[in-house]
Amino acid sequence: MKRIAIFCYNLFANGTVKIALTQAEILQEAGQEVHLFIFNPGGDFIPPTNVNIHYVFDENNLSLKSQQTKLQHYVREQEKITGPFSLFLSNSTDCDLIVSGCDFTPCYYFCHCALKQELLMELKRGPFHFFRRWKKAKALIGKNIITVSNGIADELKNTTWLKPKSVQAIYNPFKIDTILAKSKLEIDEIPVEPYMIHIGRVTRQKRLDILFQTIKLMPNAPKLVLLTNRPKRALKLAEKYGVADRIITPGFQENPYAWIARAQIMLLSSDFEGLPTVLIESLICKTPVVSTDCPHGPNEILTGKLSQYLVPRREPKLLAEKALVCLQSLPDVSQAVILEKVKSDYIANQYLALCEK
Structure with missing residues (x-):
């Protein structure tokens, strides 16, 4: 020992x-x-x-x-x-x-x-x-x-x-069995309507401005649940881009996995990362991901057929287009190679x- x-x-x-x-x-x-x-x-x-x-x-x-x-x-x-x-x-x-x-x-x-x-x-x-x-x-x-x-x-x-x-x-x-168990728990606050999800702090790195521009370019897409540490600040920024009415901000959640599992897709708009935890958690919960191909991590997570859901940084139009493609035909992510490695x-x-x- x-x-x-x-x-x-x-x-x-x-x-x-x-x-x-x-x-x-x-x-x-x-x-x-x-x-x-x-x-x-x-x-x-x-x-x-x-x-x-x-x-x-x-x-x-x-x-x-x-x-x-x-x-x-x-x-x-x-x-x-x-x-x-x-x-x-x-x-x-x-x-x-x-x-x-x-x-x-x-x-x-x-x-x-x-x-x-x-x-x-x-x-x-x-x-x-x-x-x-x-x-x-x-x-x-x-x-x-x-x-x-x-x-x-x-x-x-x-x-x-x-x-x-x-x-x-x-x-x-990643404690995969624990995440899966928590993902199945019922939480009253989770919307019954279809939604997309983004999880991240309100920082320059996460580029919520790009995220909200993306949402604006998807007027018929589901609303976005935003789990963040500063929901009021995030909503203020969403107002600037005219999408506050399409953002749901429940605040910090002890069990984000239940929210992830019920989302249609996960969106990541970051300028840079290390190994974005939320992308792997999303794949564990069998929720497809569309992400910027930022340094570093996303291209090590979304490999093989899933690499098509990587888009260049700071391109809200391309992020929106790829998100709509993903929404129209949700890919099977349960066999993502990264899951064996974590x-x-x-x-x-x-x-x-x-x-x-």
């Missing part, structure tokens, strides 16, 4: 946090002793009950150095009780900044995003945003990095300034192999 420490910054609803919690669950189910170190207790998700939970920081406004010192001390004190950890996993850019200043080994840092695209996006927002993101990115220099798609791995291997110690791709784990037990074994390196 291995003792594994997983670092998670908070419990707010986003894909990175969901993956960290899934990592903890599948490794515990694989017979390991998992400790989940949560830096800040706030958020939407409920941590798994079958793992050891630690809330690290209860003070506000600690300096970075103080956070690093406290985390190092906290973990070492825990090791005195339980024994040394065999593996440390850092799961977000905010975690990386703190964990990188500690002497944990072997430690692996997950890169969930297209780093180059993120830096370029922040540069467009201004120097303050760029340097704040750059500071977090620099934490990966000389580190062992796990990317969640082959596309990100290739990008980082060709990034001259990063010079990582190692780079390898491991897809995110099974939780398979991914857990890949994580455990890191202990031996």
Whole structure:
């Protein structure tokens, strides 16, 4: 049995946090002793009950150095009780900044995003945003990095300034049986009328402007259910594009799978991704997907016959056309190749192999 420490910054609803919690669950189910170190207790998700939970920081406004010192001390004190950890996993850019200043080994840092695209996006927002993101990115220099798609791995291997110690791709784990079981549950709020679905935060990366332009070009298509962290802000943007009356925004949902499973299609309009969780969840729920062919991930998920549902970025007309084709003849997605590659037990074994390196 291995003792594994997983670092998670908070419990707010986003894909990175969901993956960290899934990592903890599948490794515990694989017979390991998992400790989940949560830096800040706030958020939407409920941590798994079958793992050891630690809330690290209860003070506000600690300096970075103080956070690093406290985390190092906290973990070492825990090791005195339980024994040394065999593996440390850092799961977000905010975690990386703190964990990188500690002497944990072997430690692996997950890169969930297209780093180059993120830096370029922040540069467009201004120097303050760029340097704040750059500071977090620099934490990966000389580190062992796990990317969640082959596309990100290739990008980082060709990034001259990063010079990582190692780079390898491991897809995110999915508890397929659990997702399928939750997808069948009844939820009163789910519309009885046909609908499309999009799931994502209200950020520049997700390009809701492209999504809403797409909806406007599909006046006879079903309404769009939008599961997002900022429904009011999303609706305000929808008003700008004249489609607010065709958007349904129920807010955060603990069980998005029931909503996904009853949708006709899933739409993704992003400028960039890492390995978009919602696309794989949609395929698990047997809901077809139409997505931008953005860096990185969608073209590793929609392969073979499903690759026809990839369209160029920032092209709402093409996204609308392909969505209408998909709606007219819904493809069978149950045999998508990616589903075999993301099974939780398979991914857990890949994580455990890191202990031996």
